[in-house]
Amino acid sequence: MKILVVDDEKIKRVTLSDELAGRGHAVSGAEDGQQAWDMLQSESFDVVVTDLKMPQIDGMQLLSLIKESDCRDVDVVMMSAYGSIPVAVEAVKRGAFDFITKPFRNEELLPLIERIERKREPDVASETADTSEIDASIIGQTEGMLRVKQMINICARTDANVLLFGETGVGKDLIASTIHKHSHRHEFTFAKVGCALFSPALIESELYGHEKGSFTGAETQRQGRFDVAEKGSLYLDDVDDIELSQQAKLLRAIEEKVFERVGGTQLIQADVRVIASTKQNLLEKINDASFRQDLYYRLDVLRINIPPLRERTDDIPLLVDHLLRRIAPDQECLIEDKAMEVLKLHHWPGNVRELYHTLERAFLIGNGRITASLLKTEMGGILASSSPNGLPKFTGLPQGGFHAAMEHAEKQLLMNALESSGGNKTAAASALGMKPSTFRDKLTKYGLG
Secondary structure, X not given: OEEEXXXXXXXXXXXXXXXXXXXOOEEEEEOOHHHHHHHHHHOXXXXXXXXXXXXXXXXXXHHHHHHOOOOOOOEXXXXXXXXXXXXXXXXXXXXXXXXXXXXXXXXXXXXXXXXXXXXXXXXXXXXXXXXXXXXHHOOOOOHHHHHHHHHHHHHHHOOOOEEEEOOOOOXXXXXXXXHHHOOOOOOOOEEEEEHHHOOHHHHHHHHHEEOOOOOOOOOOOEEXXXXXXXXXXXXXXXXXXXXXXXXXXXXXXXXXXXXXXXXXXOOEEOOOXXXXXXXXXXXXXXXXOOOOHHHHHHHOOEEEEXXXXXXXXXXXXXXXXXXXXXXXXXXXXEEOHHHHHHHXXXXXXXXXXXXXXXXXXXXXXXXXXXXHHHHHHHOOOOOOOEOOOOOEOOOOOOOOHHHHHHHHHHHHHHHXXXXXXXXOHHHHHHHOOOOXXXXXXXXXXXXXX
């Protein structure tokens, strides 16, 4: 392919051009956007790799000129420093093929160039995410969900790391898998690690694997998730639960794309795209010194903020229809209009996950017919008596006074959390801000364990 490298930094321009030429491409260089635009008027190129910040015509202006001219079929790759990532994301929205963040090793650009080559081969389908398929898998037409779908499309087109932010039950797992499914890595493994499930010692082995004899019980060599996800995607669910002592090694694996197994010394390459999720404000954790700032910036290249269900209640009818077809694919289910109104009035602290389990239970109890009275009575009044903060509202006090009332409220919260999490005790404890061990002790206390 004919490639034009545009960068006002001579050393980077020359070394990158040499790397691409060494791979058999015909490469030219331009020291700024104006010179690049002049060259594009007289020569044809397949790809322009351009820096974002340049004198005269910058990378964004050059992109606009290309896409508004006869050379609009040229694929543009934007080089961007970390501080300019939002602008680079905007460039992708405006038609850039992808972006790569500085600093990077020259060979890291090669997979992007190979993707462009494959895209340009005749009779090969475009690798750009199919927005109609995204619409079908991610349910919602409110403004917040349309933004989520737009960002999924952008994330799927790039190799940049992604941070998903949202409450428990909003669908972070689904969005992570959708990004992978529509990316060029879809033929390789999508591996998931629930970071809240492992102690500091175990998370290291889970992520990187271990060598035989590295600790008691390590009778064989074991691959970690970075091994399993090679050339694919690694989803770190609840990345905020990784202890500070383990964050430096994770940073190295992401930043330098190498890691060592527990008990090993050999450096192993890690061609892995990382998608992480959190339900906490990581900037607050940085301020209290429980999360590394450099790791945060490596993870938060592209971010998707997923709105809670209470902020998109107009999507509830669509979700109800979708979820009921999952619950009973071969059976008709009737839901009253008044029942739908009850669902729309609920605060949904467990979000879509809670809605799913609520519908499943109502479907079974109502034998395929869901009414407002069923939701208000058969389900213990939980839906009808929620206060704005999602906690149970009491119309009277149990016998025993204040202490008994507090225990009653605590038991109700435990039950709500378990139901919202679909019986997942770790997720329920996390939603209540408890340690899993404390949560289990309280379940035992109230006979819920």
